[in-house]
Amino acid sequence: xxxxxxxxxxxxxxxxxxxxxxxxxxxxxxxxxxxxxxxxxxxxxxxxxxxxxxxxxxxxxxxxxxxxxxxxxxxxxxxxxxxxxxxxxxxxxxxxxxxxxxxxxx
Numbered sequence: 001x002x003x004x005x006x007x008x009x010x011x012x013x014x015x016x017x018x019x020x021x022x023x024x025x026x027x028x029x030x031x032x033x034x035x036x037x038x039x040x041x042x043x044x045x046x047x048x049x050x051x052x053x054x055x056x057x058x059x060x061x062x063x064x065x066x067x068x069x070x071x072x073x074x075x076x077x078x079x080x081x082x083x084x085x086x087x088x089x090x091x092x093x094x095x096x097x098x099x100x101x102x103x104x105x106x
Contacts, residue, residue, distance in 0.1 A: 001071075001074045001075070001078055001085040001086065001087055002085070002086045002087070003086070003087055003089045003092070004061060004079050004087065004089060004098050005088075005089055005090070005093040005098070006088065006089075006090060006098040007090045007096040007098055007099065007100075009061060009086075009088055009095070009106070010095075010099045011021070011036075011044075012059075014029035016104045017059055018106075019055075019059060019062070020040040020042065020058070020059050020060075020061065021054070021055065021058050021059070022036060022038060022040065022060075022061045022063060023039065023040050023041075023042055023054070023060060023061070023073075023077055024036065024039040024040065024041050024042070024063050024064070024092075025043060025044040025062060025063070025069050025070050025073050026041075026043065026044075026062050026063075026064050026069070026092070027040060027042070027043050028041070030065060030106070032093060033085070033104055033105075033106045034096065034103050034104045034105065035061065035092070036092065036095060039063065042076070044064070044069050044072070047073050047076060047077075048076070049072040051076075051077060051080055054070055054082070055058065056078070056081060056083070056084075057084075057086065058085060059086065060082065060085050060086065061086040061087075061088055061096075062068070062074050062077075062085065062086070062088065062091060063087075063091050063100050064088075064089045064091045064092070065092055065093060066090060066091045066093050067087060067088055067089050067090050067091040067094070067105075068091075068092075070087050070088060070091065071087045074086075074087045082099055090101040093105060
Protein backbone atom coordinates (compact mmCIF):
# COMPACT_ATOMS: atom_id res chain seq x y z
CA UNK A 1 0.00 0.00 0.00
CA UNK A 2 1.16 3.46 -0.87
CA UNK A 3 0.46 6.70 0.96
CA UNK A 4 -0.92 9.44 -1.32
CA UNK A 5 -1.18 13.13 -0.52
CA UNK A 6 -4.22 15.22 -1.39
CA UNK A 7 -2.19 17.09 -4.02
CA UNK A 8 -1.08 13.79 -5.60
CA UNK A 9 -4.70 12.64 -5.71
CA UNK A 10 -5.75 15.92 -7.33
CA UNK A 11 -3.09 15.41 -10.03
CA UNK A 12 -4.18 11.82 -10.68
CA UNK A 13 -7.83 12.85 -10.93
CA UNK A 14 -6.94 15.64 -13.38
CA UNK A 15 -4.86 13.31 -15.58
CA UNK A 16 -7.76 10.93 -16.22
CA UNK A 17 -5.27 8.49 -17.78
CA UNK A 18 -6.09 5.13 -16.39
CA UNK A 19 -8.58 3.80 -13.98
CA UNK A 20 -8.58 5.24 -10.48
CA UNK A 21 -11.27 4.25 -8.02
CA UNK A 22 -11.68 6.46 -4.95
CA UNK A 23 -13.52 4.81 -2.07
CA UNK A 24 -14.74 6.91 0.86
CA UNK A 25 -15.10 4.74 3.95
CA UNK A 26 -16.72 7.39 6.14
CA UNK A 27 -20.23 7.17 7.56
CA UNK A 28 -23.23 8.67 5.70
CA UNK A 29 -23.55 11.59 8.13
CA UNK A 30 -19.94 12.53 7.36
CA UNK A 31 -20.59 12.43 3.63
CA UNK A 32 -23.47 14.86 4.18
CA UNK A 33 -20.97 17.40 5.55
CA UNK A 34 -18.48 17.11 2.71
CA UNK A 35 -17.44 14.64 0.06
CA UNK A 36 -15.21 14.25 -2.95
CA UNK A 37 -17.21 14.17 -6.21
CA UNK A 38 -17.00 10.78 -7.87
CA UNK A 39 -15.86 8.91 -4.77
CA UNK A 40 -17.65 5.61 -4.10
CA UNK A 41 -19.15 5.61 -0.61
CA UNK A 42 -18.69 2.32 1.25
CA UNK A 43 -18.71 2.74 5.04
CA UNK A 44 -15.84 0.97 6.77
CA UNK A 45 -18.24 -1.42 8.53
CA UNK A 46 -19.58 -2.58 5.13
CA UNK A 47 -16.20 -3.34 3.54
CA UNK A 48 -15.99 -7.01 4.70
CA UNK A 49 -19.34 -7.73 3.06
CA UNK A 50 -18.70 -5.70 -0.11
CA UNK A 51 -14.99 -5.90 -0.96
CA UNK A 52 -15.72 -8.55 -3.62
CA UNK A 53 -17.41 -5.77 -5.66
CA UNK A 54 -14.07 -3.97 -6.02
CA UNK A 55 -11.83 -4.53 -9.05
CA UNK A 56 -8.44 -6.00 -8.11
CA UNK A 57 -6.92 -4.75 -11.38
CA UNK A 58 -7.58 -1.03 -10.72
CA UNK A 59 -5.73 1.55 -8.70
CA UNK A 60 -7.78 2.17 -5.57
CA UNK A 61 -7.53 5.19 -3.28
CA UNK A 62 -9.10 4.83 0.15
CA UNK A 63 -10.12 7.88 2.11
CA UNK A 64 -11.80 8.83 5.38
CA UNK A 65 -11.71 11.87 7.67
CA UNK A 66 -8.02 11.85 8.64
CA UNK A 67 -6.62 8.71 6.98
CA UNK A 68 -6.77 6.29 9.90
CA UNK A 69 -9.88 4.27 9.03
CA UNK A 70 -8.89 4.19 5.37
CA UNK A 71 -5.46 2.84 6.38
CA UNK A 72 -7.18 0.04 8.28
CA UNK A 73 -9.41 -0.75 5.29
CA UNK A 74 -6.36 -0.78 3.00
CA UNK A 75 -4.64 -3.26 5.31
CA UNK A 76 -7.75 -5.46 5.22
CA UNK A 77 -7.89 -5.30 1.42
CA UNK A 78 -4.20 -6.21 1.19
CA UNK A 79 -4.96 -9.37 3.15
CA UNK A 80 -7.68 -10.12 0.57
CA UNK A 81 -5.16 -9.95 -2.29
CA UNK A 82 -5.49 -6.34 -3.47
CA UNK A 83 -2.12 -4.90 -4.53
CA UNK A 84 -2.85 -1.51 -6.12
CA UNK A 85 -3.91 0.33 -2.96
CA UNK A 86 -3.34 3.93 -1.93
CA UNK A 87 -4.30 5.57 1.35
CA UNK A 88 -5.16 9.28 1.24
CA UNK A 89 -2.87 10.67 3.94
CA UNK A 90 -4.79 13.12 6.08
CA UNK A 91 -8.11 12.15 4.49
CA UNK A 92 -10.79 14.59 3.43
CA UNK A 93 -9.42 17.04 6.00
CA UNK A 94 -6.16 17.22 4.02
CA UNK A 95 -8.13 17.62 0.78
CA UNK A 96 -10.04 20.56 2.27
CA UNK A 97 -6.84 22.11 3.62
CA UNK A 98 -4.57 21.59 0.60
CA UNK A 99 -6.85 21.39 -2.44
CA UNK A 100 -10.30 22.88 -1.72
CA UNK A 101 -10.19 25.41 1.15
CA UNK A 102 -13.87 26.27 0.53
CA UNK A 103 -14.96 22.73 1.41
CA UNK A 104 -16.93 22.45 4.67
CA UNK A 105 -15.02 20.67 7.42
CA UNK A 106 -15.89 18.99 10.69
